[in-house]
Amino acid sequence: MADDFKNILTVVLGACSLIDKDDPANAELMQYVALIRSSAERAAVLADSLAAAGNMQGSETANSTIGRIQPKVTS
Numbered sequence: 001m002a003d004d005f006k007n008i009l010t011v012v013l014g015a016c017s018l019i020d021k022d023d024p025a026n027a028e029l030m031q032y033v034a035l036i037r038s039s040a041e042r043a044a045v046l047a048d049s050l051a052a053a054g055n056m057q058g059s060e061t062a063n064s065t066i067g068r069i070q071p072k073v074t075s
Contacts, residue, residue, distance in 0.1 A: 002051035009047070012040045 016037045023029055 002047040002054075005047050006044055009040045009044050013037060016040070 016033045019029065019033050
Protein backbone atom coordinates (compact mmCIF):
# COMPACT_ATOMS: atom_id res chain seq x y z
CA MET A 1 0.00 0.00 0.00
CA ALA A 2 2.88 2.37 0.76
CA ASP A 3 4.20 1.85 -2.77
CA ASP A 4 0.81 2.75 -4.26
CA PHE A 5 0.71 5.89 -2.14
CA LYS A 6 4.23 6.81 -3.20
CA ASN A 7 3.22 6.35 -6.85
CA ILE A 8 0.50 8.94 -6.34
CA LEU A 9 3.02 11.28 -4.73
CA THR A 10 5.28 10.84 -7.75
CA VAL A 11 2.48 12.12 -9.96
CA VAL A 12 1.95 15.10 -7.64
CA LEU A 13 5.67 15.92 -7.67
CA GLY A 14 5.78 15.54 -11.44
CA ALA A 15 2.90 17.97 -11.80
CA CYS A 16 4.78 20.43 -9.59
CA SER A 17 7.76 20.20 -11.92
CA LEU A 18 5.57 20.85 -14.95
CA ILE A 19 4.05 23.91 -13.32
CA ASP A 20 7.55 25.14 -12.44
CA LYS A 21 8.51 24.97 -16.10
CA ASP A 22 5.21 26.32 -17.41
CA ASP A 23 4.92 29.53 -15.38
CA PRO A 24 8.08 30.21 -13.34
CA ALA A 25 7.44 33.98 -13.30
CA ASN A 26 4.26 33.63 -11.24
CA ALA A 27 5.67 34.09 -7.72
CA GLU A 28 2.42 33.38 -5.91
CA LEU A 29 1.87 30.16 -7.84
CA MET A 30 5.47 29.10 -7.16
CA GLN A 31 4.86 29.52 -3.41
CA TYR A 32 1.91 27.13 -3.63
CA VAL A 33 3.91 24.69 -5.74
CA ALA A 34 6.75 24.78 -3.19
CA LEU A 35 4.26 24.03 -0.40
CA ILE A 36 2.74 21.14 -2.36
CA ARG A 37 6.19 19.76 -3.21
CA SER A 38 7.38 19.99 0.40
CA SER A 39 4.25 18.27 1.69
CA ALA A 40 4.48 15.49 -0.90
CA GLU A 41 8.14 14.89 -0.07
CA ARG A 42 7.31 14.69 3.66
CA ALA A 43 4.46 12.29 2.87
CA ALA A 44 6.88 10.06 0.93
CA VAL A 45 9.22 9.93 3.92
CA LEU A 46 6.27 9.11 6.17
CA ALA A 47 5.15 6.33 3.80
CA ASP A 48 8.65 4.84 3.94
CA SER A 49 8.59 4.96 7.74
CA LEU A 50 5.16 3.36 7.93
CA ALA A 51 6.19 0.62 5.51
CA ALA A 52 9.31 -0.09 7.55
CA ALA A 53 7.29 -0.18 10.78
CA GLY A 54 4.80 -2.53 9.18
CA ASN A 55 7.60 -4.86 8.14
CA MET A 56 8.95 -4.91 11.69
CA GLN A 57 5.62 -5.99 13.15
CA GLY A 58 6.14 -9.43 11.73
CA SER A 59 5.11 -11.38 8.72
CA GLU A 60 2.75 -13.71 10.58
CA THR A 61 -0.15 -11.29 10.12
CA ALA A 62 0.54 -10.97 6.41
CA ASN A 63 0.90 -14.72 6.01
CA SER A 64 -2.37 -15.43 7.82
CA THR A 65 -4.16 -12.81 5.74
CA ILE A 66 -2.79 -14.26 2.52
CA GLY A 67 -3.80 -17.71 3.71
CA ARG A 68 -7.39 -16.53 4.10
CA ILE A 69 -7.51 -14.58 0.84
CA GLN A 70 -5.72 -16.99 -1.50
CA PRO A 71 -8.46 -19.65 -1.61
CA LYS A 72 -11.07 -16.98 -2.43
CA VAL A 73 -8.97 -15.60 -5.27
CA THR A 74 -8.15 -18.96 -6.82
CA SER A 75 -11.68 -20.38 -6.64
